[in-house]
Amino acid sequence: MKNVLPMCAVLGAGCLFALEVDRRELERANATVEFENFAGTHTDVDSAAAIRRIGEGLASALRGGVAGDRARYALIHAVDPHTTNGFDADILIIGAQARVDHIDNIRAIVAAYLSAAYGYRLQDARTIATFATVYNAVYRADLPTFKARYKGVVTAHLSPEHVGIARRFDQWPGKTQLVIPLSGHSDALSAVDTGAISDKRVVERLREDPDKNIDLRKDMIDLKEREAQEGTRRAQQLAQQSQQAQERAAELSTQAQRAQAHADKTRREAQQAQQAAQNSPDPARTQEAEEKERVAERAQQEAQQAAHTAQKAAEQAESLAREARSQEQRAQQKSAEAQRERLEVAGDMQRMMNAGRAKATHGAQEARESVAPCYGLKVVDAQHLLSEIVLVDPKTEAPLRSSSLRTVRNRLLYSEPHALVAIADTTGNGTVRLVHIDPKTLEVTKESTQRIAAQSFLLREEEHYYAVIDENGSHFLGRFTKNLELTARSAAQVTPYTAVTVTPRGIMVQTKEKGMALLHTRTLADAVPRT
Numbered sequence: 001m002k003n004v005l006p007m008c009a010v011l012g013a014g015c016l017f018a019l020e021v022d023r024r025e026l027e028r029a030n031a032t033v034e035f036e037n038f039a040g041t042h043t044d045v046d047s048a049a050a051i052r053r054i055g056e057g058l059a060s061a062l063r064g065g066v067a068g069d070r071a072r073y074a075l076i077h078a079v080d081p082h083t084t085n086g087f088d089a090d091i092l093i094i095g096a097q098a099r100v101d102h103i104d105n106i107r108a109i110v111a112a113y114l115s116a117a118y119g120y121r122l123q124d125a126r127t128i129a130t131f132a133t134v135y136n137a138v139y140r141a142d143l144p145t146f147k148a149r150y151k152g153v154v155t156a157h158l159s160p161e162h163v164g165i166a167r168r169f170d171q172w173p174g175k176t177q178l179v180i181p182l183s184g185h186s187d188a189l190s191a192v193d194t195g196a197i198s199d200k201r202v203v204e205r206l207r208e209d210p211d212k213n214i215d216l217r218k219d220m221i222d223l224k225e226r227e228a229q230e231g232t233r234r235a236q237q238l239a240q241q242s243q244q245a246q247e248r249a250a251e252l253s254t255q256a257q258r259a260q261a262h263a264d265k266t267r268r269e270a271q272q273a274q275q276a277a278q279n280s281p282d283p284a285r286t287q288e289a290e291e292k293e294r295v296a297e298r299a300q301q302e303a304q305q306a307a308h309t310a311q312k313a314a315e316q317a318e319s320l321a322r323e324a325r326s327q328e329q330r331a332q333q334k335s336a337e338a339q340r341e342r343l344e345v346a347g348d349m350q351r352m353m354n355a356g357r358a359k360a361t362h363g364a365q366e367a368r369e370s371v372a373p374c375y376g377l378k379v380v381d382a383q384h385l386l387s388e389i390v391l392v393d394p395k396t397e398a399p400l401r402s403s404s405l406r407t408v409r410n411r412l413l414y415s416e417p418h419a420l421v422a423i424a425d426t427t428g429n430g431t432v433r434l435v436h437i438d439p440k441t442l443e444v445t446k447e448s449t450q451r452i453a454a455q456s457f458l459l460r461e462e463e464h465y466y467a468v469i470d471e472n473g474s475h476f477l478g479r480f481t482k483n484l485e486l487t488a489r490s491a492a493q494v495t496p497y498t499a500v501t502v503t504p505r506g507i508m509v510q511t512k513e514k515g516m517a518l519l520h521t522r523t524l525a526d527a528v529p530r531t
Helices: 023-031 048-064 103-118 122-138 143-149 200-207 214-279 283-367
Strands: 066-068 073-078 088-094 176-182 374-381 386-392 399-402 414-416 419-425 432-437 444-451 459-461 464-471 474-480 486-493 501-503 506-511 515-519
Touching: 048 066, 048 073, 048 103, 088 103, 103 122, 103 176, 122 176, 122 200, 122 214, 200 214, 200 283, 214 283, 419 444, 432 464, 444 464, 444 486, 464 486, 486 506, 486 515
Parallel strands: none
Antiparallel strands: 066 073, 073 088, 088 176, 374 386, 386 399, 414 419, 419 432, 432 444, 459 464, 464 474, 474 486, 501 506, 506 515
């Protein structure tokens, strides 16, 4: 049985990746402002589906203007079609009784809303939700900026102390007005104004992270390129419709002119008949004059109706032409944004590669003179035994960096060649899983499919890991590969806090049914037949 990492994760003769670590870079990354989520233990846990339903339920705001419960979660659809200057917006209100305490859950609510309300595909909705939260954090409490960019129908709902979103989870309930700018287009690619939520200040904030948020920015670029393509397609379609409408309007105008000429002719005939009836009073002539007057009136009405129809057709053709020009202009704008941002991303990637090469060259020299940093677990919640991973300078014992993950369970951490293995809650909602942690970034890279008991012991034996699986409150011992894939599960229920002891005859665990049980190491079947 291999050793648990007690304070320093050792790889070969020294600590992990001597060449890649740069202390100044780590300190800079650690100083980057990020959302601070709740890191403790939850008594109640909302499932991912329940969180999505909150967002989906808010989509009815598109019909009624407001949806949800202002004490918990509400959505205001603030739109003024009669005002042309400024953005319309959707405003997510997080009420005082809301229990959300992890930014990922806020993003899940926003993404579910966007998918349900506007038809965004899930990946695009998640990208927009992430940008929207950063946008609202950047402009937190900056009401003058919102007043300058948004319509009065939007800013009427905003307050200077609550507009945007704070970076600390305990400042969200009752103090959040998350503004999502709308473009005025209702299609499933362009309902949200992606240019607004990815402006210069937002991108600068994203570039502060060590990885420059390259993947997230690429997702936004991809969305904008598809917006441009759809805008061009729609502009061509509208231009064709406008051309057809213009041809129809011209045809109707010709018909209206003919109808007016006919009306003028019948009016002259009616006037002549009226004059004849006056000159030679005769019942027959009087009746004929009256009939021609009625014909003239009908002809004039028909001519006016034809002219009105032709005018409406011309207005429709012009409206389609304006919309086509607007779509083409928007497509060109999105294409330009995407092209500019793609160049920025390419530049950042090149600079990161150059910096990486420089670090490797410099690190090769320093590696002969210094010892690489060490990993350890630092308990941040003594009551529940929750820990964060800390990178420590072995010379001074000074911490260089700590992981954003602060829910490693039960002080257990193992090292694999390309990952650290632990039990942790990565979502902030109490869902505990077996996880891989990147030893370079200290970020979670993979999770087990199965939920793990919060009190579970974690044991590594040769090429496998053993942990207690939580199946809706029932607990079983599970055997996992290094890739966190379940290969065996005990039939017998075990206690969530059972010790896992390797013996020459198998694995000893504590069960509910008979106290102790001996299981086969490979299959986890009962080694001793039950009576």
